[in-house]
Amino acid sequence: MADFLPVVIGGGPAGITVAHALSEKQVPSVVLEKDKQIGGLCKTVQYNGFRCDIGGHRFFTKNKQIQNIWENILDGEFMTRPRLSRIYYQGKFFNYPLRAGNALAGLGLVNSSRVIFSYLKSQLFPVNPEISFEDWVSNRFGQKLYNIFFKTYTEKVWGISCKELSADWAAQRIRNLSLGRAVLHALGVGKGAKVASLIERFHYPRLGPGQMFETMVERAARHGAEIRMNHNTVEVQHVKNQVTGVKVQTQGNGISIPCSHCFSSMPLNELVLKMQPLAPDAVLDAARALRYRSLITVNLLFKKTTPLPDNWIYIHSPEVQAGRLQFYANWSPYMVPSGGFSSVGFEYFCFEDDSLWNLSDGELIKIALQDLACLGFYHEQDYLDGFVVRYSKAYPMYENNYMEHLKVIRDWLSRFGNLYCIGRYGQFRYNNMDHSMMTGLLAVRRMLGEEVDPWSVNAEGEYLEEKAT
Ligand SMILES: Cc1cc2nc3c(=O)[nH]c(=O)nc-3n(C[C@H](O)[C@H](O)[C@H](O)COP(=O)(O)OP(=O)(O)OC[C@H]3O[C@@H](n4cnc5c(N)ncnc54)[C@H](O)[C@@H]3O)c2cc1C
Incomplete structure (x- = not known):
């Protein structure tokens, strides 16, 4: 085991929060991120002056500690935006x-x-x-x-x-x-309490969610965190119920990094399958049974301003393949170049072995253009260009028996005193970024000796959107 070196697997909101919190206490750490860009699901991808989210990311939390971090990190760059999202069904918009x-x-x-x-x-x-x-x-x-x-x-x-x-x-x-x-x-029927209103405004970084996490990483790196991009964790080594090191693949090479503590925000089932020595068969079976849904965003760019006022629209019409549309310029005008441009993110949900996942970018853009023709929100002559972003494992799947599998995995992992499972797919939780960040903060406090539990973060996302009464 390393003398004292916490290792963080994954550079999304959860992992970055850990590195940032440790750096504030002058504790060094190493973040291992397999992607070439920081931010995980909250990264902002850039293409010829256009910026896109992996799905739109509202910054909204009822947790004051997280809100303070956001405001402190971005200061004047953290905008307040109006929220409008509607449902589109059979050619009609339904307010929500x-x-x-x-x-x-x-x-x-x-x-x-x-x-x-x-x-x-x-x-x-x-x-x-x-x-x-x-x-x-x-x-x-x-x-x-x-x-x-x-x-x-x-x-x-x-x-x-x-x-x-x-x-x-x-x-x-x-x-x-x-x-x-x-x-x-x-319609005048239904029973029980009044329907709660939704939050009408939310915060959003001027340059998209990636700006928040890129700024946090810069700060953490100035105070002792080492950020290693393109480092894919392939093995987590343990001895006598302690994690002792991780093995990563980077540029074709395998490197071993000893560690004193391990914070893992990589998919929970991948963590289990990568533990060395191997977990017992029943635990491996439980890990193989957990599934995730992946997300493809096809971003279409237009030389015309956004024709609708919505931040996003749910598409319930079955004849359109996309599930949701994001109008990025309505999130922040700085997401598109100035001078009358706009962009729309068409979201397609799939498994990695679906044919959709393996289509070329050109074929995916063609599907989005067909969907657009069906919806009729833009004229064909306004279309400029398109680009595609694939995010593997975006949604943990709550299938009928997932709780049993999760229990088997958690019971087994609980023996490792210096291993902290954090974040959305690190805990197999359908959560929001504030929850992910909170799991990171609790894990750091636990590492430093407090009796707190990173699994205790409440992740009821829809509930958290309701206005306080
Ligand atoms: C479409 C969509 C819309 C959303 N909208 C909102 C919203 O409006 N508001 C909100 O608060 N939340 C939203 N969320 C949720 C939010 O994105 C997540 O809660 C948050 O990003 C999770 O952060 P994380 O660090 O736990 O995981 P991730 O962001 O997934 O980060 C995990 C990181 O680990 C890395 N990694 C994985 N495997 C390895 C490995 N083997 N080695 C090294 N690195 C690895 C990944 O590359 C990734 O960077 C949305 C999610 C989706 C899918």
């Missing part, structure tokens, strides 16, 4: 939360009555037992509403039937703030 007039106009009288009848039916004859996402949603909102507003988008994102998605996931992500409740309220 829905207003009665908008819901009725969008759905029409016939569909609205069907929604009401199917809701009443679900209250009289609920599905029992409630196992899947479909059961959970249709029991609360009725089958018709589920079909219109939940099924298509959810299946685009997860690539599996809503019958196979766990009801836990719905309960955790949808909770009180539900589109379904909003629609039922708008």
Whole structure:
């Protein structure tokens, strides 16, 4: 084991927060990042003067410590932006939360009555037992509403039937703030408490989320953190329940780095599969059973200003393959060159063995252009160029039995006193960046001797978007 050298696997928000927090205490560390760019899912990719997110990233938190870090790091570069996101379905926009007039106009009288009848039916004859996402949603909102507003988008994102998605996931992500409740309220039915309003403004770095984490890394590097890009961790070595070092691949070479502590934000199942000596078979099987969904963003660039006011739009129409569209210039005008340009990120969700993942950039751009033609938001002659960003393992999949696998893995990993699992895929959590950063802060405090648990961070994202009452 190294005398004293904490090693951080992954240079996304969680890993960078660890290096930054350690540097503030004059503790040196080494960050190993397999990508050529820092920031993980929060990096900002640049192309000919245009900037894009991996999905739009709102900076919103109820955690004062994280908010203070953000404001301190970016100071005057941290903008407050208005939020607008709508749902696009059968050629119509639906506000979210829905207003009665908008819901009725969008759905029409016939569909609205069907929604009401199917809701009443679900209250009289609920599905029992409630196992899947479909059961959970249709029991609360009725089958018709589920079909219109939940099924298509959810299946685009997860690539599996809503019958196979766990009801836990719905309960955790949808909770009180539900589109379904909003629609039922708008139509004059539904029960329970009032629908919560959403936060109408959020923070955003002037030059995209990457700016936040690039600035944090610069500060950490000035105070003792060593950042190694293109360093892919391929092995995590342990002796007598202590991690003693990691092996990385960089530019075709294998290098071993001894460590005193290991913070891992690489995918939890990869960590398990890379432990040397190997984990017991049951733990390896649990690791192989956890799956992630990947994300392709096709960015189309236009010589025309953004035609819509939204930051992003959910596309529920099944004839369009993209699940969501990001209008970057509405996030920050500095995301596009000045002088009447705009860009749109078309988001496609897939597995890495899907044919979509392996299409060439040209083929993917063609699909996005077809989707655009279907939506009609721009004229063909305004199109300039396009570029593609692939992010492998963007969404941990909450499939029906994922909790059991997670338990097996966590039980086994808990024996390693100097190993800290942090972050979104490091903990296999569908979380936001403030949660990821918080896991990093707690892990550092634990390393320094406090009785705190990085797994205890609450990651109920939708809940966190509700306005405080
Ligand atoms: C489409 C989308 C939109 C989102 N929008 C928001 C939002 O609006 N607001 C919000 O707060 N959150 C949002 N999130 C969530 C946010 O992106 C994550 O919570 C956050 O980025 C997770 O940070 P992390 O450091 O845990 O993981 P990551 O950002 O995934 O970073 C992990 C890092 O580890 C590296 N790595 C992986 N394997 C290895 C290896 N073997 N060796 C070395 N390095 C490795 C990766 O390259 C990566 O850089 C969004 C996520 C997605 C997918």
